[in-house]
Amino acid sequence: MTNANDVLSSIQSAFPGAVLDSKVESERRLWATIDSKKILDVCKHLTSKLNFDHYSGAAGVDWIARKEMEVVEIMASHGAHQVVAMLKVKTSRENPSVKSLTGLYWNANWYEREIWEMLGINFEGHPELYPLLLSDELVGVWPWRKDYKGYPDLTTGERAVQITTPEGYTEYHIPPTPAEVEAGTVVVERPKYPSFREREEREIKSDAEMIMHLGPQHAMVPGPFLLDVLVEGERVRKAFLDVGYIHKGIEKIMENRTWLQGITYTDRMCYVASLSNNECYCGAVEKILGLEVPLRAQYIRVILEELSRIQSHLIGTGEFLTLIAGVGYAPWQYMIIDREQIISLIESVTGARLTHTFVRFGGVRNDLPEGFADKCRKVLPYMKSRTEEFIELFEQDPIYHKRMDGVGIIRPDDAKRMGVSGPPLRATGVAYDMRKEDPILVYPELDFKVTTGTKGDSADRIDVRLREMLESIHIIEQCLDKIPEGPIKTDVKVPKKVPVGEAYYRVEDPRGEMGMYVISDGGDKPYRVKVRGPFYATFQTLTPLLEGVYIADAVAIAGSMDGCPSEADR
Amino acid sequence: MLKRKMIKNFSWPLKTATREIEITRLYPEVMMELPDAERGIHELDATICIGCGTCARVCPNSCIEMVHFKFGSPLKNKKMQFPQIDYGRCMFCGLCVDDCPVECLKMGKKVTMAGWEREDIVKRPDFLATKRFTANEVADLEAEAKRIAAEKAAAKKAAAGKEGASKKPAKEGAAAPKKKEAAPAAAKPKEGGAA
Ligand code: SF4
Numbered sequence: 001m002t003n004a005n006d007v008l009s010s011i012q013s014a015f016p017g018a019v020l021d022s023k024v025e026s027e028r029r030l031w032a033t034i035d036s037k038k039i040l041d042v043c044k045h046l047t048s049k050l051n052f053d054h055y056s057g058a059a060g061v062d063w064i065a066r067k068e069m070e071v072v073e074i075m076a077s078h079g080a081h082q083v084v085a086m087l088k089v090k091t092s093r094e095n096p097s098v099k100s101l102t103g104l105y106w107n108a109n110w111y112e113r114e115i116w117e118m119l120g121i122n123f124e125g126h127p128e129l130y131p132l133l134l135s136d137e138l139v140g141v142w143p144w145r146k147d148y149k150g151y152p153d154l155t156t157g158e159r160a161v162q163i164t165t166p167e168g169y170t171e172y173h174i175p176p177t178p179a180e181v182e183a184g185t186v187v188v189e190r191p192k193y194p195s196f197r198e199r200e201e202r203e204i205k206s207d208a209e210m211i212m213h214l215g216p217q218h219a220m221v222p223g224p225f226l227l228d229v230l231v232e233g234e235r236v237r238k239a240f241l242d243v244g245y246i247h248k249g250i251e252k253i254m255e256n257r258t259w260l261q262g263i264t265y266t267d268r269m270c271y272v273a274s275l276s277n278n279e280c281y282c283g284a285v286e287k288i289l290g291l292e293v294p295l296r297a298q299y300i301r302v303i304l305e306e307l308s309r310i311q312s313h314l315i316g317t318g319e320f321l322t323l324i325a326g327v328g329y330a331p332w333q334y335m336i337i338d339r340e341q342i343i344s345l346i347e348s349v350t351g352a353r354l355t356h357t358f359v360r361f362g363g364v365r366n367d368l369p370e371g372f373a374d375k376c377r378k379v380l381p382y383m384k385s386r387t388e389e390f391i392e393l394f395e396q397d398p399i400y401h402k403r404m405d406g407v408g409i410i411r412p413d414d415a416k417r418m419g420v421s422g423p424p425l426r427a428t429g430v431a432y433d434m435r436k437e438d439p440i441l442v443y444p445e446l447d448f449k450v451t452t453g454t455k456g457d458s459a460d461r462i463d464v465r466l467r468e469m470l471e472s473i474h475i476i477e478q479c480l481d482k483i484p485e486g487p488i489k490t491d492v493k494v495p496k497k498v499p500v501g502e503a504y505y506r507v508e509d510p511r512g513e514m515g516m517y518v519i520s521d522g523g524d525k526p527y528r529v530k531v532r533g534p535f536y537a538t539f540q541t542l543t544p545l546l547e548g549v550y551i552a553d554a555v556a557i558a559g560s561m562d563g564c565p566s567e568a569d570r
Numbered sequence: 571m572l573k574r575k576m577i578k579n580f581s582w583p584l585k586t587a588t589r590e591i592e593i594t595r596l597y598p599e600v601m602m603e604l605p606d607a608e609r610g611i612h613e614l615d616a617t618i619c620i621g622c623g624t625c626a627r628v629c630p631n632s633c634i635e636m637v638h639f640k641f642g643s644p645l646k647n648k649k650m651q652f653p654q655i656d657y658g659r660c661m662f663c664g665l666c667v668d669d670c671p672v673e674c675l676k677m678g679k680k681v682t683m684a685g686w687e688r689e690d691i692v693k694r695p696d697f698l699a700t701k702r703f704t705a706n707e708v709a710d711l712e713a714e715a716k717r718i719a720a721e722k723a724a725a726k727k728a729a730a731g732k733e734g735a736s737k738k739p740a741k742e743g744a745a746a747p748k749k750k751e752a753a754p755a756a757a758k759p760k761e762g763g764a765a
């Protein structure tokens with residue numbers, strides 16, 4: 001099987017001189033700085049020759065001391081091998097510009113837009129370089145640059161000036177003070193681009209078409225996002241997605257918090273999956289620190305993460321059912337009641353219901369309480385029988401199948417191309433699971449299958465989730481049998497300052513592949529944290545997926561993705 | 571066939587509904603049972619808190635402020651300060667609890683703290699301290715502190731007289747009664763909580 005060394009030598013022999021700097025961290029991680037002129041060719045080579053068919057994301061880093069900026073392209077493969085190549089492209093800080101990969105990878109679109117609006121790195125050849133997360137008034141000051149001082153305080157109403165728009169609406173505008181302009185915290189010159197509304201209206205071709213707003217507040221997904229559909233009769237002709245309504249700037253906040261305090265912020269990215277977010281961040285930092293996690297702590301982490309997966313899938317499935325209006329027999333409330341038992345189990349260990357802040361560098365916060373295993377062994381069989389019941393109910397229900405079969409089909413090739421991960425990808429039949437692909441903790445020692453579907457439609461995605469719960473139950477049962485006695489934290493003292501280094505760590509979130517790219521410059525705070533969230537990637541596929549479907553199906557498709565805009569916006 | 575399947579799906583909720591499962595919680599009449607690990611409102615043992623401020627430094631939301639509190643141990647330092655927590659900002663992460671060097675800050679099972687005004691949920695040590703000295707004990711301790719200070723001063727004088735070589739024994743002498751005094755005081759705590 002290909003390992004990182006092979007990949008490196010293959011690039012070096014195909015493009016002599018293209019690799020400026022490289023580091024083989026392990027068999028599965030390759031770090032390489034690529035000549036910015038050759039990056040497109042190198043990526044093409046990786047994809048066509050070395051099976052790197054999974055463009056996993058990109059991160060921008062501002063190296064202010066070195067007067068340069070970096071774009072890190074994260075490349076992986078869908079099961080052909082397990083190498084993750086982190087390809088860095090450097091550009092000057094004065095006029096940052098790199099080549100866009102949107103021509104090669106469809107899903108590079110959003111990642112590059114985000115880097116552009118946050119760091120001001122231009123992407124040559126990007127078809128639609130519009131802001132993604134920020135609102136229009138905030139674009140142009142590049143908030144993620146290191147010399148950025150923060151937006152002015154716009155919370156006060158005293159400075160607001162009332163203006164009347166040509167259409168007759170009243171708007172309020174807060175003019176910047178000269179001091180703010182001098183400090184560089186307000187946008188003086190905004191980049192020119194058509195606004196979201198103009199982009200939508202451009203697409204209206206005839207009188208028979210109109211734009212329908214779904215959102216930003218709607219029951220489809222727990223979290224605000226705007227989905228505008230251009231409809232012609234009952235059919236969606238084109239969909240537009242506007243995200244960023246709950247952009248919290250978590251990545252930037254974490255740069256201003258100590259390493260330990262950062263854990264609390266990972267919770268808030270997606271509170272339904274907060275344990276795997278904790279795990280991802282702590283895992284990355286442990287990698288930089290070179291910490292070994294004691295065996296018992298590893299088992300505790302696995303048990304809790306799997307419990308958390310069960311509760312996440314329960315709420316995801318339940319919500320989906322309320323969306324497709326199966327009120328007569330929707331097991332939503334039953335799923336919530338069952339979920340309560342799982343939550344209580346987790347709470348008895350972590351002390352919190354959703355935002356756990358439980359994983360620590362080199363261990364966990366608390367040990368399992370007394371009688372936890374017995375309680376688990378009581379709840380799990382019940383959960384199992386219930387889940388089997390749910391699966392049976394779904395399988396035999398003719399109405400459900402009439403409604404759901406063939407709705408929102410993603411083909412495996414498309415799913416891979418679009419960078420989808422988690423249950424939506426596995427429903428298409430691609431067995432891609434981080435627990436097998438990039439195994440962490442004690443997962444290699446546990447026996448479990450990767451559940452896959454066949455058709456890739458909405459019904460399949462739900463089915464995969466439900467069957468995945470059975471696998472999780474199986475994993476927890478094994479863990480309870482195997483868990484050894486021992487310490488729950490390393491005896492090595494975790495330093496306040498993390499040595500210089502960088503790491504990319506992936507875990508299987510309930511929603512798919514969650515990766516965190518953490519850089520340390522030797523200080524007591526992270527230099528940069530990039531979160532590659534699973535729903536971000538799935539979210540992006542919504543627009544093409546919704547083209548040509550019925551309006552009613554739009555809800556069913558978006559709901560079956562089990563979305564969390566909070567995590568996509570971060 | 572089709573009908574039978576559908577009927578089964580409709581009958582399932584009925585079947586489940588007749589099973590005895592707790593659905594409605596009788597909160598606030600009956601509080602649900604909380605686990606021991608629960609991270610609720612903080613409990614401060616003011617008799618051992620050393621006022622180091624570690625909790626205030628580690629808090630990610632800076633909700634801890636160190637303030638004066640007269641029922642803490644005045645033996646160590648008269649100006650000693652104790653944590654005051656702004657629950658408007660606290661997210662119950664528990665980092666402050668983990669980092670307390672003498673383990674005097676804990677999180678309990680109390681979780682209700684509604685107030686009418688924003689200031690109501692900024693809880694002073696009076697509220698947080700579940701263990702503290704009574705007024706009498708504080709007076710005793712203060713007298714004790716004075717005595718120790720006087721002793722120290724005397725020892726210092728004596729030491730200065732003896733060319734400053736015997737600083738050490740004076741210190742040890744001051745430390746010994748301190749410990750003795752703290753132990754019985756901690757044994758009979760006053761139930762606290764009146765905010
Ligand atoms: S509660 Fe603990 S950490 Fe906080 S000041 Fe007191 S001793 Fe220090």
Ligand code: SF4
Pocket residue numbers: 628629630631632633634655659660661662663664665666667
């Ligand atoms: S629990 Fe967390 S947020 Fe609350 S006071 Fe302690 S450290 Fe601060």
